[in-house]
Amino acid sequence: MVGLGFDTQAAPEKRKNESIADWLGRQIVSGVYASGDPIPKEMDFLSETGISRGAYREALRRLAGKGMLVTRTRSGTRVTPRENWSLLDPDVVRWSFESGAPPDWYIRALYEMRAMIEPPAAAFAAERRSEADLALFREALHAMRYCDMTEDSWHNADASFHRAILISSHNPVLLSLQSGICAAVAYTTAFRYRDMPNPHTRNPVEEHAAVFERIAARDPVGARRLMTELVDTALLDSKGTTVFDLGLPTLKV
């Protein structure tokens, strides 16, 4: 037997069922277990790792809750096709980006989602934002202005700005996608600047500030237009680091 590769000592602070779910989730998103494949049988996992059936089963339930696994008595537990997962689940996004370079199709799809969602979200934000919402923007913009793009704090501020857009839209479904989308924003930009620092890309804080200014002015049309430009710029910036063929779809309106 080749061994499953689960390091039982990796995260001593977490509960075991959580660590196992984390490990197995990574294995699945990174393709070690493909769609339709059976994952380790409970007794096999027990004998390989010495961890009890119960802890392993609880881990499997966590992934079943995300729609990634189906279990059938006697035939075992299998990975479901990817369209059953929720690819914007914060854990799935994290697993995808923390297990090495995510595939291009995934980064591209995330950008397309941002291009679909963020401009109308900015329009809603312009109509519904409260004064408290505006404070979120100001704080994020301040941090973006006075941090360097090579620092983590800049990327956190960038994520906070985009989170502020979704929060200010006051759409609860959009809010529930917030953690996933912001994780996607954070990882895509961090991935871009960390692995391929391009001295020519400048701090886009002024473009962000322009969106904020239209939201503060309660101008949905302007906010939508500037947000569209912002996402398009991010897409263009990423051109050098990934093999997108960007000729295809434009979401310009």
Next chain:
Amino acid sequence: MVGLGFDTQAAPEKRKNESIADWLGRQIVSGVYASGDPIPKEMDFLSETGISRGAYREALRRLAGKGMLVTRTRSGTRVTPRENWSLLDPDVVRWSFESGAPPDWYIRALYEMRAMIEPPAAAFAAERRSEADLALFREALHAMRYCDMTEDSWHNADASFHRAILISSHNPVLLSLQSGICAAVAYTTAFRYRDMPNPHTRNPVEEHAAVFERIAARDPVGARRLMTELVDTALLDSKGTTVFDLGLPTLKV
């Protein structure tokens, strides 16, 4: 003790841990356990229902996988704020609509999501659809044309049409939102026509066919425009059955 209200005989086909997760998920989305509330302790559930701790714990892990619960040793298991759930999760959508009338804010938010997502998805579909994709549309349109709107089959066909849009967009993230969005489409329209049949609403199959025609013609701009009209019409139709104040946000481009 008032009793938890879990009927241990309700679904003999399903495994117990699944039935419990289903029941508790319903309780949570319907507000019996509000955000931050503790759910029944493991030993309490055991003494109330006679079901073992293990089965109950596995059910809790399913909901934890959806981000709806957090557990801490000694302080118990609590419901997380709604922005941590994924409100487009197929189970969450189902629970929301099967437990009586969902709140207006939820239906409204789902319509807004459709208005954001479906027009650009139709544009992508126009650029990327395959011949096999077109067959999905034709089948759905045929059923919509020859079924009555009072039948379930019509609503299934309607959902299939919208599913075809998302499939044809060939964006994997969008595809992963498919089950949730289509469930939302199905339930919002079914909810509308079943609970408030309006003799004046006619079969919108021709509007659907017009979108299909633009997708088949590889015309992203036209597909987007007609899809926008389609979603706006659905929103308008629902005006009478819910208390939306539709004056607010428009997503017209």
Next chain:
DNA sequence: CATGTTTAATTTGTCCGACATATTCCAAGT
């Protein structure tokens, strides 16, 4: 009285062993 420390109580976390249940596989039997 305020405050930090030790002790106890409570709830979830893990483990084990046993048996139940569902499904698949296979071997007879017709």
Next chain:
DNA sequence: ACTTGGAATATGTCGGACAAATTAAACATG
């Protein structure tokens, strides 16, 4: 070829025990 009936195998459920973590209470100390 088809059915039927068991054997094998994997997951599902159960009960009980103990571990670990966190909170709450009791206590000591300044």
